[in-house]
Amino acid sequence: MKPFIVVPDGFDKSLFEELRKNSNLEVHPTSKVSQDELKALLPKVDGLIIRSATTINAELLALAPNLKIVIRAGEGTDNIDKTLCAEKGVKVANTPGANNNSAAEQAVALMMSCLRNIPFADKTMHEGKWEKNALTGLELWKKKVGIVGFGRIGQIVAKRISGFEPEIFFFDPVTEKCDIANSKRCLDLKEIFSECDIISIHTPLMPQTKGMINAELLGLMKKDAILINAARGGIVDEEALYTTLKDKKIRAAGFDVFAVEPLPADSKLKELSNLIMSPHVGASTEEAQFRVGEMAVHQINEFFMNKNLLNEVKGK
Template structure:
């Protein structure tokens, strides 16, 4: 019997058609399904490909006795209960690196949007206004940019903003330095926050980083500084963020990720005038989705046909 594969949260259209047409798998005909539909399918699923919309919990695993393999089409796997997967023998992989450039560029886009106030200006223009005097912004040129987490995405951000002639510092206990002349390492996180004009977050969500950016660090930021998070929700304490932004203690922020996703309709973050928000678009480019899908299809074939597990993620 062919392995039954379900793609739950969307996929590159052409790659999905190729996957459905392969003789090796029985593929569910839709590449995007509701959580209710997924629960109904779980008892039959052998391989499951998800993005950020689906969370693999113990409850889901209990409904999926035939599940052998879960692929997170992306890098972060904090939406997968990996300990429970290991207990029942379900293997987990991600697609590392496939959306790094997309995520880095989105962080830069948020940075520029907050600095130049383009989102707010656009809103008033659509409403018939011409409020030029209200939207005096700031340049990125010659600013001091602090990067929290200097893995692959953080390093790409540093390269992408290099043409603006910034001074870049990074904090990352696992990275020693950088080949870029304008980048230096900062060993003191409080110093990074107190000295930087822009802080951009690029660390994974794990026990050591959950709630790491809190009132203490936010209170150290310059009054004209901005905070960017296109990494993972939960790294920034959102109650503390709200207090700082609502009081106008920093200039503004740009966020693509939230502790709870989708963000609640009544979230107080939505009321802030100095916060630019996007709905977790970091990996949402055609190029990134093709690379992610290509890796996922290859991993499915390697696992079920060649018994070869690629890019395994464990607790």
């Protein structure tokens, strides 16, 4: 019997058709199904290719006795219970690197939006106003930019903004060097939060980083400083963030990710005029979606046709 593959969260049409052309696999006819439809399909599923909309938890795994692999078309796997998958013999893989440039560009876009008040300028223009005097911004040129998490995405951000001649301060437990001129590794987050004009977060969400950016660190920031998070929700203590922005202790923040997504209707963050928000769209570019899909198609074919597991992800 052919392995049965389901792609529940949507997929580039051309890549989905390429996947279906594999005569050695049975692929569900559509590339997007509801959660109820997915639950009905799970008893016969051998492989899943998911994005962020599907959470692989105990409930779904209990319905999928034949499941052998889950591929996250993207990099973050916090929507997959990897420990339980390991207990059940289900392999987990992702598509590292495919989203990196898009995620980095989203961080830069939020950075510039905060510095130049672009969303507010646009809003008031559409309201028929001309609020020029109220929209004085700041330059990025020669600012001190702190990057928390200096892996692939953090380094891309540093490269993309290097033309603005910033001083780069970076914090990372592994990466020790930066090839960009005028850069410095910091061994203590307190140095970054007290020294930098702009701070951009690029760490994964894990037990060590959950709530890592807390009231103490936020309290060290300069009054005109800006905080950017296009990494993962939960890294920043949102209650502390709310208080910091409400009391105007920093200039602004730009967030693409939140502890609970979608953002709850009653979230206090919506009250803040100095918080620019986007709905976790860091990887939502046509180019990135094609790249993650291309990698996922290759990986599912390799796993079932050649017994080759690429980009396995382990841990919690």
